[in-house]
Amino acid sequence: MGRQPCCDKLGVKKGPWTAEEDKKLINFILTNGQCCWRAVPKLAGLLRCGKSCRLRWTNYLRPDLKRGLLTEDEEKLVIDLHARLGNRWSKIAAKLPGRTDNEIKNHWNTHIKKKLIKMGIDPVTHKPLHQEANHIAQPAVGPPQSTVHQSLSSALRPLENCSSDELRSSDNTSIDEDPLMSCLWGEEVQLIDASWKFPSSDGYFSNTVASFWEENCEWFSDCHEFRIADLGLECLESMGNPDMTGKG
DNA sequence: AAACATTGCAACCGCTCTAAT
DNA sequence: CATTAGAGCGGTTGCAATGTT
Structure with a gap:
């Protein structure tokens, strides 16, 4: 037999994400890292399928995302x-x-x-x-x-x-x-996004960044139309910590 | 100001490839 | 080795925002 199904389709929410859902997902990933997406909705308390969580994270919530038009x-x-x-x-x-x-x-x-x-x-x-x-x-x-x-x-x-x-x-x-x-x-090339991870064992994330987010999460409730870059979180990229890119 | 058309983007769908059993 | 599900990808859709008449 194969693996367990990623999610039972019944009771799975669709459509636009709410601020509350975003907050849950961010908190979960900052705390636990990117583990198997199948488990994320359950563990994070979300009524979404893992696929939806992955998409939301990679396309919208990741703190290293630039926003706005392409240069x-x-x-x-x-x-x-x-x-x-x-x-x-x-x-x-x-x-x-x-x-x-x-x-x-x-x-x-x-x-x-x-x-x-x-x-x-x-x-x-x-x-x-x-x-x-x-x-x-x-x-x-x-x-x-x-x-x-x-x-x-x-x-x-x-x-x-x-x-x-x-x-x-x-x-x-x-x-x-x-x-x-x-x-x-080629294999040797470093793909910028490929290594984007929050290792749960990583002290930097569990302490520094996670607490940074926790301290700054309140705006989710007030304004769902947030833009991470607009809020100055691109500073995370420039913090110079090799862990931010999953290296080291 | 209202109605309609267009645009832009977030999210979903369905497929393929890979890996677990 | 066959079967099954996970993960990821590209295509498409739905809808809110914006522009035009």
Whole structure:
């Protein structure tokens, strides 16, 4: 037999999170760390499924999240990475500190897509739209001519139309030939979000940060429309403690 | 000021891959 | 080895906020 189910669907709450629920989840994770999500709702006293808790935490409650629109540099990076990786938002997000895959995906769909179309660039292929029209009859030979990332794209095989399997099977050649792809796919690269943890055994979190949050949690009751960065909690990132990134 | 349209984002859904049994 | 569930991912939806008529 397999594992226990993550949650019984009966009695599981859906929809927007309340301030009270957020508070419970934050308190639980700061106290116990990120353990198995299946157990989180029960232990934290939430009527949510573990999946919902994980999403809420990773996309909204994590204290290292940046809020607000992506900067121009971030946008450029997203466009470049999208040209190479396609819609692999988690991979893209891993290269943007403090940004989530969901946030980048949303930003892509609502802002960047439109910008590229306005510029006459196909957001899927990253090639000029007029060229796309001719593309079927006369497949383009040679590098994409996107003005946005032509310098980066020229040496690469377009990857966005490949399946995951195709991609992985082609990794050997692509990665070996291209330093950036090697960096993106390689094991050695440190993914900013990958190591984001609150080890329960970690004295720093159980003492310093947890108490910091506890002291500052009251605003949850007053204002659910909080933005962690707005409240100055990005200082957590600059506290210089290696534990904040799960290192050390 | 009201009605309607559009936009932006949080959250959910369903799928795949991985790991436990 | 087969089965099952967990975790994570990308796509999609629902709805509140904002803009326009």
